[in-house]
Amino acid sequence: xxxxxxxxxxxxxxxxxxxxxxxxxxxxxxxxxxxxxxxxxxxxxxxxxxxxxxxxxxxxxxxxxxxxxxxxxxxxxxxxxxxxxxxxxxxxxxxxxxxxx
Numbered sequence: 001x002x003x004x005x006x007x008x009x010x011x012x013x014x015x016x017x018x019x020x021x022x023x024x025x026x027x028x029x030x031x032x033x034x035x036x037x038x039x040x041x042x043x044x045x046x047x048x049x050x051x052x053x054x055x056x057x058x059x060x061x062x063x064x065x066x067x068x069x070x071x072x073x074x075x076x077x078x079x080x081x082x083x084x085x086x087x088x089x090x091x092x093x094x095x096x097x098x099x100x101x
Contacts, residue, residue: 005097010059012100021058025093032070032086038078044074044082062092 010018028047035043035069051067066089 003095005095006092007092007097007099008062009101014058014099018058018098021054021060022023022093022096023061029086029089029093031058032089036086041074041077044089045071048072048074060096063089064098066092 028051032044032047034040035047038071048067048070052064052071053067055061055063055065055067066085070085070089073085
């Protein structure tokens with residue numbers, strides 16, 4: 001796995017909102033982990049659906065993509081796919097770097 005950062009370009013007018021957005025994604029990751037540990041596919045589906053909508057709104061298309069895959073994995077009750085998605089999400093959040101334009 002690469003250690004290069006994920007670079008996201010965000011409009012300068014969202015600069016004040018992005019730190020809170022990212023802090024909420026970290027909390028979301030913990031909620032996803034708890035839901036997976038508890039086998040709560042409904043909660044995983046809900047959180048994935050929300051991620052799908054919010055990510056692109058802030059310029060974080062990868063969040064939306066991972067959210068879509070989490071939602072689909074929860075619908076299919078595919079625990080292995082969900083575990084991979086959560087690992088990818090954790091990696092993404094740890095390495096994402098924002099450039100404001």
